[in-house]
Amino acid sequence: MAELHLRPSQVQILAYQGGRMGISAVPGAGKTFTLSCLAADLLLRGELKADQEVLIVTLVNSAVDNFAGQIAKLLSNARRLPGWGYRVRTLHGLAHDIVRERPEAVGLAEDFQIIDESEAGRILNEVSAAWLRANYDQVASYLSDDIEEHRLDWVRREKLPELVQSVALATIRYAKDRELTPEALRAELDRLPMPLDLAEMGWALYADYQRAIHYRGAVDFDDLIRLALLSLKLDDALVERLRRQWPYILEDEAQDSSRLQEEILRRLAGTDGNWVRVGDPNQAIYETFTTASPEYLLRFRAESGVQARDLPESGRSQPAIIRLANHLIDWSQGLEAPDPLAGALAPPRITPTPPGDPQPNPPERPELITLYAPRLEPAEEIRLVGQSVAKWLKDPANQEFTLAVLVPRNARGYEVVDELRRRGVEVVDSLLNSTSATRAAASALSEALSWLSEPHSSSKMSKAYLAWRRRLPLTSEEKALADVAARQLGSIRRVEEYLAPLPGGGWLAESGLAKSAPAVYEQLVEFQTLARRWQAAVVLPVDQLVLTLAQDFFNQPADLAVAHKMASLIRQRSEAHPDWQIDTLSEEVAQIARNERRFLGFSEDDSNFDPKRYCGKCVVATIHKAKGLEWDRVYLLSANNYDFPSGELIDQYISEKWFIRDDLNLEAEALAQLKAALSTDEYDYFEEGRATLVSRADYARERLRLFYVGITRAKRELVITWNTGRDGRQAPARAFQELMRYWGAGYGSK
Amino acid sequence: MDQSKVRRLVLDPAEPFAFSQASLQDYADCARRFQLRYVQRLSWPAAQAEPVQENEQHLRRGARFHRLAQQALLGVPLEPLAQIAAADPDPALAAWWEHFTRLLPALEAGERRVELGLSAPLGRHRLSAVYDLVQVFPAEGRAVIWDWKTSLARPRRAWLEGRLQTLVYPYLLVQAGSWLNGGQPFAPEQIEMVYWFTGFPDKPERFTCSAAAYRKAGRSLMALVREIEALGPDGFEKTPEEKTCRFCVYRSLCERGAGAGPLAEQEDEGEAESGEIEIDFDQIGEIRY
Amino acid sequence: MxxxxxxxxxxxxxxxxxxxLEGPAGSGKTTAAVARLLAxxxxxxxxxxxLVLVPQRTLAGPYYAALRSPAAAPGGQVSVLTAGGxxxxxxxxxxxxxxxxxGFDPLRPPAFLTLETAQYYMAHLVRPLFxxxxxxxxxxxxxxxxxxxxDNLNKAALIGFPVSEIGERLSAAWSGESAQLRVYADVQRCANLFRxxxxxxxxxxxxxxxxxxRKHLQHSLLVSEYLKASVRHVIADNIEEDTPFAHEILQGWLPGLDSALLIYDQGAGYRSFLGADRASAERLAAACxxxxxxxxxxxTPPPLEQLGQRIGAALERPQAAPQEGADWDSALDFPPELRFFPQMLDWVAGQVxxxxxSGTPPGEIAILAPFLPDALRFALTNRLDALGVPYRSxxxxxSLADEPAARCLLTLARLAHPAWGLRPSRVEVVHALFQAIAAIDLVRAQLLAEVVxxxxxxxxxxxGRIHPDMQERITFSVGNRYEALRAWLADYAEGEPAELDFFFTRLFGEVLSQPGYGFHSERDAGQVAASLIESAQKFRYAIEAAGGMDGKPLGREYLEMVQDGVIASTYVQSWQPPQADAVFIAPAYTFLLNNRPVEHQFWLDVGSNGWFERLSQPLTHPYVLSRDWPAGRLWTSVDEYEANREALFRLALGLLRRCKGRVHLAFSTLSEGGxxxxxxxLRSIYQVQLEEAARG
Structure with missing residues (x-):
């Protein structure tokens, strides 16, 4: 690795000789690269035995592949079996590995199933609905008095189930994070002098939910982590063995570590073990919906015996952008409690790379930064941005550059996508959802299954045909031909006369296509053969049907892999619901594709989203999904106080429902009741409304960091806009106002 | 191609075939049936005789009787056996049992071999049989073969005489029974075969053997086997006797009718095939590795 | 010979x-035993x-073959049995x-339960307790x-401890989460109930x-006289795969036998999950x-034996005996780097x-996996079909209930018994018609079902009541067949309902297997129907033997149990031709117990942990419930790890000892699940490689 050019801060980290190290990095500092170098270096030092591995833990699947790829590149071809000597895992992947060591110790069968969020959501939905039917009165006391009579029924039917479900989800997450089974939680609640209603409700839902997933012989993602820790707690010999197996633990994105994650790694590392944690507390943006917190990394760095290091240099952004980002840190540091934003961002500040660095910062161009102050209606904002994007992309000077529009929420992203498409802009939206390739493969299968469940429908047949044709990239002529053939298929009134004609007749023969359009005819003959084969397979168990279809649909390994995974998931579904037939199951296939993400490492674009591949196009993404990525030009939308609140009186909060009285955040209140129940401190009592306020503050801090993440995605150009929200009452976000003030005060220029 | 679904059409020249009186009888009745049942091993679960539940009852009653008889002959005390027979939901069984106890004293003599399995080479193949009872009188070098028949009607002697069982049993006893006779093969004329009818205890049918009959049996068995060996895939013809098909499960396959014939008209009692002993090996299921 | x-x-x-007689697999023990039998x-x-005693049927193959051949002298039939049999x-x-x-009613005959009917009764008793x-x-x-x-009940019987001790024994060894102790108590309760x-x-x-x-018969005078008279010579093969129960029987017989030959395979012992006990087998040596x-x-060529020993060393097995020299590397075939699971299947099919x-007979190839789920088997055989490779599994x-022919019969049964309230969905009826009527296509089946x-x-x-236009679309030939089927069902529904197996028998014989119907030319459908009928019949016998179902129609109970997956979840045993003409696809342990060496083995998904991990049995425990487990000792993850490594070594060695040529390792970076x-x-093979590299 001698030829690598390393910065002094990186050299310091690579000099690591063991023990615990905590590294704070800034956006663009090359965390993955540095950790990969360290992993490769540890391996090349030759101290590891054949059965030992460097364990790398990271946050998302895409990072797993990134790491694996980087390390493989850094290692020479010393080994015959590639990919050995290190193991890269997400926390869930690691938890899975640990539980798999001895599932029965924690009450699981060895082929235990992991239900994904969609199935978990469905179960929770059923459980919540059933609970609500029986216990409506318990929540009725939380309804706002202002609900008009004619809307009450609607709220009760549509809104409350959603809310109950979200309270259930929060409770379950929290309980699992605190390693409490329903039985254990029950015991805690029973110790209270008087029952707490939301906690009781949460418990009831938790117990029902857990029973339902046990019935399926399954665990959910949160169980997996809880049970991994439990396995380690129960079994010292297992810990010993794993310690031997993983003498080094490198942890990336440690700012998003949860208590359990830290606990698991702490046990694996042991008190004098080798554990390197890298993270950027300023980029901790997953706390609201999880139990993660940047506090864990910060506290770790402060522990005695931990070597604290920084990776402050970043060659990503031009100096003016760095100044903006650093100003946010300074500003937050300058605020004082009880201002919720005080200290939400923390040093290290970002430092440009030193001269001679292989990644020099782009040159200083303050004029490429637009902080757009005028008030815009939401639709106007999108129109304006659309116009600007289209214009920018047309400029020949920008052909080599990358561009992204970043939004706080998926829904907003779809609106942007629509606008851009209307303007003829080529849009890349794969980051808005699960990956497009996965989806394409699954939706093709779902089209085919959907037709097979109604084989006499010519329109479904036509769609299935198109899905099959489009499995391969088509030239525009082929596309046109496919469309013609699809139209022909869609026009068939009696499908059986095409697929199973009586001797001497049939639709194809009578259509005259053989003469008038031989190319189309050929298509239809080919499809006829296939369709007959599929129809014959329709009586097979559904997973085997999917596999049969997959053979005809796909030839790309990744697509086939998706189909295999799909087949096994759909099999699980059909076993859990034996009454489901092909019609329901074809719906499921589409459903699975949308949600199955954490374990899917199947698609190239899922694993390595590389913005550089999309020059001349516009990537639309949420800020969350943009983490770890960079573009030359970035639009940051919706910088208002709804998406980025700051604890001011005019703020509205997404978790405070209009139909709930006193602006209560029921999720937060429910959690507060649980916390009170679990606390041993007698002064820790529950007071209604307090948690709602605390949760506002937490949320505001996290959204400030999200704003910071958005800004630091930009390399050269940055545009920030805001809008007035649906009700026209929103103002620019406080942080945005501060930046505009700072910029207007002359900090835009050097 | 899944070879486990491939069915042979002719005897495998590389594999010895285990013939029994039942399979040979099937061949004699209908070559096609032999091919379907023993060469192709085709399960074809149509009814053998109607009404199906009566047919089943009949078969199960027969099996229960055979079990009781075997137990009695092995020395299980008669008292509990009688109680079992009396408690049976099928009243016919108690009657049969009563008939059998009257026969028992006659079976006390000599050495008794119950459910005796014998086998001997037959050309490149093998011939096997399981006898309900063989009564051996060593001093005289004499043997009596007993066979319990549980059919509803008593078959005609001529019909029995033509059955392969009547040919095979004495023949095989000579071939494979010398160990029962102090190392000497039984002389054919010392072998008697008795069909005893549970429903007609006083009218057993007795056949005696002779050296000539024995030689003839050997020749005709060999001829049968050679004939079967020589048949090509299409050589196994359906019987011209369409009446046979009424009691044959393959009738739909051969396009010879839909419904089964009436039980009362079935001459053969359709006893469960007793060849190689197949105990339920698979009590413990496949291991889920 | x-x-x-x-x-x-x-x-x-x-x-x-x-x-x-002892020796490793492949040293010729069984061949010698067969020769001795003939002698x-x-x-x-x-x-x-x-009497030839084997632990399971597959191991009886060579003996059956010899006894069936004309080479065996004429005489009485040799018994080939398992101890359970x-x-x-x-x-x-x-x-x-x-x-x-x-403790039984002596006036009624015994009703022997099959695995399926036992499972049914267990479900029957346990379900209400959930x-x-x-x-x-x-x-x-x-x-x-x-x-x-x-399984616990079986273990108690085979090993010889009281059923009432199951929960206690399991609890005493438990070192995990304490909630499990309640589970063991539940297990005990259910075992008692069932018994x-x-x-x-x-x-x-x-x-x-x-x-x-064991408790009652063995010591009865009549039985021991009977056995003494009929069992004079014993050949017991693979005693290491047999249970203490079998060993006890042998132990009791040995002194009085005229001759005995006990065969012990060193390094084997694969059936420990089923109560097999190597140690008690070994103790029989003293009585010989x-x-x-x-x-x-x-x-086995030396390189493969060598590789097996090296793997053993990598797994820290004390009994492994690696020597220098043999070029095991040439006996291993690695795949190119494959990322996805289906790519691995493609690679395997292509290699085969x-x-x-290049001239290898198909029977000289085996494709092996730690376990072989249905979908994997299907995906693999599809690929082999596409390449024209003959195979056999x-x-x-x-499973039986998943077979299209069985599903057709089950749907029609529900239609014929409307009073049971098990109404099929339309899709099910479409599929049933599609199966039942010959030459109908799926579209017409759909049209037909939509209107009728x-x-x-x-x-x-x-x-006849359909609009003529639609009749024409569906065609009259289909219509006539449909009508006959419908009329048959309607006719049936008019009368007294028959037992379900009789219903199937008649439906099959009188309609579905007739010309013009789907089962007529489908020989495998006959097999499937036969298995379903047999399953329904055994179910009925078992229920009748226990005194019936108080009021509930038996057929309905059967159909419900099929839907619950309790019944008909087994597989249709098909007719097996000779083995030489087909590639064999099987779980690794099945292959071992088939005991037939091949030239080429493919180790499928060799990176999977399924090769290493014991199948988890949260309600039972093969090691704790063995004869030699000391009372009260805890089963820890150290034991687990040790046991797994030992089992993996035995498995690998066993496979290598049944390989005459080359082992092909098949793996993809990502598993089927991603x-x-x-x-x-795979890790231990990697370790063997690293050590080799280090040595130079």
Whole structure:
């Protein structure tokens, strides 16, 4: 690795000789690269035995592949079996590995199933609905008095189930994070002098939910982590063995570590073990919906015996952008409690790379930064941005550059996508959802299954045909031909006369296509053969049907892999619901594709989203999904106080429902009741409304960091806009106002 | 191609075939049936005789009787056996049992071999049989073969005489029974075969053997086997006797009718095939590795 | 037969000898035993006095083959049995002697339960208890729950401890989460319930067959006289795969036998999950007069034996004996780097094809995996079909209830019994018609079902009532067949409902197998129908034997149990042709117990941890419930890890000893589910490689 050019801060980290190290990095500092170098270096030092591995833990699947790829590149071809000597895992992947060591110790069968969020959501939905039917009165006391009579029924039917479900989800997450089974939680609640209603409700839902997933012989993602820790707690010999197996633990994105994650790694590392944690507390943006917190990394760095290091240099952004980002840190540091934003961002500040660095910062161009102050209606904002994007992309000077529009929420992203498409802009939206390739493969299968469940429908047949044709990239002529053939298929009134004609007749023969359009005819003959084969397979168990279809649909390994995974998931579904037939199951296939993400490492674009591949196009993404990525030009939308609140009186909060009285955040209140129940401190009592306020503050801090993440995605150009929200009452976000003030005060220029 | 679904059409020249009186009888009745049942091993679960539940009852009653008889002959005390027979939901069984106890004293003599399995080479193949009872009188070098028949009607002697069982049993006893006779093969004329009818205890049918009959049996068995060996895939013809098909499960396959014939008209009692002993090996299921 | 000197030595041992023969797999032990069996017959030993005892049916193959050949001297039939089979046979024969003492009603005959019917009764008894919260904390599917409780009963019987001690023994060894102790208590409760129910109803599951034989029959004078007279010579093969129960029987017989030959395979012992016990097998040696050993393999080339020993060393097995020198590397074939699971399947199919093209007979290839789920079997065989590779698997890729022909019969049964309230959905009716009527296409089946079937009242309406235009679309030839089927069903529904198996029999014989219907030319459909009928019939026998179902129609109970997956979840055993003409696809352990070496082995998904991990049994425990586990000792993850490494070593060595040429390792970076995999087997091979590299 001698030829690598390393910065002094990186050299310091690579000099690591063991023990615990905590590294704070800034956006663009090359965390993955540095950790990969360290992993490769540890391996090349030759101290590891054949059965030992460097364990790398990271946050998302895409990072797993990134790491694996980087390390493989850094290692020479010393080994015959590639990919050995290190193991890269997400926390869930690691938890899975640990539980798999001895599932029965924690009450699981060895082929235990992991239900994904969609199935978990469905179960929770059923459980919540059933609970609500029986216990409506318990929540009725939380309804706002202002609900008009004619809307009450609607709220009760549509809104409350959603809310109950979200309270259930929060409770379950929290309980699992605190390693409490329903039985254990029950015991805690029973110790209270008087029952707490939301906690009781949460418990009831938790117990029902857990029973339902046990019935399926399954665990959910949160169980997996809880049970991994439990396995380690129960079994010292297992810990010993794993310690031997993983003498080094490198942890990336440690700012998003949860208590359990830290606990698991702490046990694996042991008190004098080798554990390197890298993270950027300023980029901790997953706390609201999880139990993660940047506090864990910060506290770790402060522990005695931990070597604290920084990776402050970043060659990503031009100096003016760095100044903006650093100003946010300074500003937050300058605020004082009880201002919720005080200290939400923390040093290290970002430092440009030193001269001679292989990644020099782009040159200083303050004029490429637009902080757009005028008030815009939401639709106007999108129109304006659309116009600007289209214009920018047309400029020949920008052909080599990358561009992204970043939004706080998926829904907003779809609106942007629509606008851009209307303007003829080529849009890349794969980051808005699960990956497009996965989806394409699954939706093709779902089209085919959907037709097979109604084989006499010519329109479904036509769609299935198109899905099959489009499995391969088509030239525009082929596309046109496919469309013609699809139209022909869609026009068939009696499908059986095409697929199973009586001797001497049939639709194809009578259509005259053989003469008038031989190319189309050929298509239809080919499809006829296939369709007959599929129809014959329709009586097979559904997973085997999917596999049969997959053979005809796909030839790309990744697509086939998706189909295999799909087949096994759909099999699980059909076993859990034996009454489901092909019609329901074809719906499921589409459903699975949308949600199955954490374990899917199947698609190239899922694993390595590389913005550089999309020059001349516009990537639309949420800020969350943009983490770890960079573009030359970035639009940051919706910088208002709804998406980025700051604890001011005019703020509205997404978790405070209009139909709930006193602006209560029921999720937060429910959690507060649980916390009170679990606390041993007698002064820790529950007071209604307090948690709602605390949760506002937490949320505001996290959204400030999200704003910071958005800004630091930009390399050269940055545009920030805001809008007035649906009700026209929103103002620019406080942080945005501060930046505009700072910029207007002359900090835009050097 | 899944070879486990491939069915042979002719005897495998590389594999010895285990013939029994039942399979040979099937061949004699209908070559096609032999091919379907023993060469192709085709399960074809149509009814053998109607009404199906009566047919089943009949078969199960027969099996229960055979079990009781075997137990009695092995020395299980008669008292509990009688109680079992009396408690049976099928009243016919108690009657049969009563008939059998009257026969028992006659079976006390000599050495008794119950459910005796014998086998001997037959050309490149093998011939096997399981006898309900063989009564051996060593001093005289004499043997009596007993066979319990549980059919509803008593078959005609001529019909029995033509059955392969009547040919095979004495023949095989000579071939494979010398160990029962102090190392000497039984002389054919010392072998008697008795069909005893549970429903007609006083009218057993007795056949005696002779050296000539024995030689003839050997020749005709060999001829049968050679004939079967020589048949090509299409050589196994359906019987011209369409009446046979009424009691044959393959009738739909051969396009010879839909419904089964009436039980009362079935001459053969359709006893469960007793060849190689197949105990339920698979009590413990496949291991889920 | 050409025998080696060592084999000849076995054959030529004096007739009265009691021999203990041990050696590794492939050293020719069974061949020697078969030769000795034939020699005994030739020497005039009556076949009826010989018993061949094997742990499971597949291992009886060579003996059956020899006895069926004309080479065997004429005479009485040799018995080939398992210990369990022997027990069942004896209980059946001598029932009146012991029924009362064993706690049964002596006036009624014994009803032997199959695995399926035992499972049914367990479900019947345990299901109502779920509402009380039994087994709430165990994540396991219902069928495995039932089968593991049954497994405990079987273990108790085979090993010889009281059923009442199951929970206690399991609890005493438990080192995990304490909630599990409640589970063991639940297990005990269910085991007791089941046992009591069986005793009350004259039902004998496998465990009771064994127990009744062991406790009551064995010592009855009549039975021991009977056995003494009919078992004079014993050949017991693979005793290391047999249970303490079998060993106990042998131990009791040995002193009085005229001759005995016990065969012990060193390094094997794969059936420990089923109660097999190597240690108690080994102890039988002391009761034998002559010990013979066979060394060296007639099968395995030295490099493969060497590789096996090296893997053993990597797994830290003390008994592994690696020596220098052999070039094991040439005997291993690695795939190119493959990322996805289906790519691995493609690679395997392609390699097999090219082996065939270069002249390897298909029977010399085996594709092995730690376990072989239906979908995998299906995906693999599809690929082999596409390449024209002949193959054979020990079972098909669909359970009985999943077979289209069975589903058709089951749907029609629901239609014919509207009173049971098990109304099929329209899709099910479409598929049933699609199967039932010959030459109907799916579209017409759909059209037909749309017009003639209303799921609400589950009735089919006559073809004649359809609009003529639609009749024409569906065609009259289809219409006529449909009409005959409908009329048959309607006719049936008019009368008294028949037992379900009779219903199937008649429906099959009178309609579905007739010309013009789907089963007529489908020979496999006949097989499937036969299996379904047999399953329904055995179910009925078992229920009748226990005194019926108080009011509920039996057929309905059966159909519900099929839907629950309790019944008909087994596989249709198909007719097996000779093995030489097909590639064999099987779970690794099945292959081992088939005991037939091949030239090429493909180790499928060799990166999977399935090769290493014991199948988890949260309700039972093969090691804790073994005879030698000290009471009260905890089972820890150290034990688990040790046991797994030992098992993996035995597995790898066993496979290599059944390989005459080359092992092809098949793996992909990501598993089928998208996980990266680095299972212990692959890891130990990697370690062997690293060590080799380090050595230079």
């Amino acid at each position: 050409n025998l080696t000197p060592a084999q000849l030595a076995v054959v030529r041992q004096p007739p009265g000898a009691r021999l203990f 005994l017959l030739d020497a005039g030993v009556p076949g009826a006095h010989i 022997l027990a069942q046979r004896m209980v059946d024969l001598f029932w009146p002697l012991v029924a009362k003492d064993a 509402d009380e919260g039994l087994f709430e904390s165990v994540a396991i599917d219902r069928n495995r729950l039932y089968s593991q409780i049954l 009591d129910y069986c005793l009350q109803h004259n039902l004998l599951d496998f465990s009771l067959q064994v127990e009744v034989f 007069t002559t010990h013979l050993g066979m060394a060296g393999s007639l099968v 094809r090219s082996l065939l093209d 020990h079972r098909p890729s669909r 079937y209303r799921p609400k009242d589950a009735r089919l309406s006559p073809f 996980y990266e995999q680095k299972g212990m087997l």
